[in-house]
Amino acid sequence: MRCIQLFFDGACEPVNPGGIGTYGFAAFDGGREIYGEGGVVCFGERWCTNNYAEYAGLVKALEWALAGGFDCVSVFGDSQLVVRQMLGLYAVRAPNLRPLYERAVELSRGFRRFSISWVPRGENSRADFYSKRAYCDFLKSRPDLRERYGKWLATERQLELLRRLGVEAECLSKAEASRLIKSRRRIPRS
Structure with missing residues (x-):
């Protein structure tokens, strides 16, 4: 069985809600980073929140792992909300999160072994790096957004x-x- 560790993160900057929502995730095999990515999932909409971006990071990480043929994943994130919802400890009440939650649950069932745990922010630095890089790259590529979000920058x-x-x-x-x-x-x- 091929087991890896996935770390996911999300952010909504420079203001939450309504900022630029980005995700990041990093995959590790035996303590060695084997893949990482980040991207933009939303911007400017009221439903664009850090929680939405966190879920997007989880979904993207799980999709990547399944596509790579991994059948055993240990997932880690610093979002207590996402982790506790995935564990069934919290209900999913936000309508913008429900589709992402359902997708994450569906994906998690594709692994022979799946676990998810909360980690402190300091232990999630690589996923955070990819999320922040996606945000900054997007902001740099869109001068109109610097003006739009200027009062928060x-x-x-x-x-x-x-x-x-x-x-x-x-x-x-x-x-x-x-x-x-x-x-x-x-x-x-x-």
């Missing part, structure tokens, strides 16, 4: 401060930029 002053701190951060929200600036300023300089 980092200001020019914040971007300049981050550049001085050695951080390239053109796609960050104002809140993320502020947190990063504060955390970097606390680091003693040698």
Whole structure:
């Protein structure tokens, strides 16, 4: 039996709901990353949320694993909502999530062995990387969206401060930029 580990993630940036919804997933075999991908699943719609993007990441990961002929997967995500819904601990009430949930359940039945578990955000860094890269690449390719989401994106002053701190951060929200600036300023300089 071929067993792999799948890590999935999703984000809706720079505002949730209604931002740019992206997914990411990474596949590991014996601790070695064998595949990773990210993409955009929605933007601008009220139903476009981080939970929708998280489910999209799970569905994309399961589709990839089935297409690759894997029959045993251990799935990990940092979304307690998605994991608990998949485990049957929470009901799926949001109409925008129901089709994705049903697709994920259907896909999960295609494996001989399937498990899903929650992990802290820090243990989901590769899936997060693919999700964030998809967001930033999409934002860069669509100048009209920089204007549309401008009030939530980092200001020019914040971007300049981050550049001085050695951080390239053109796609960050104002809140993320502020947190990063504060955390970097606390680091003693040698």
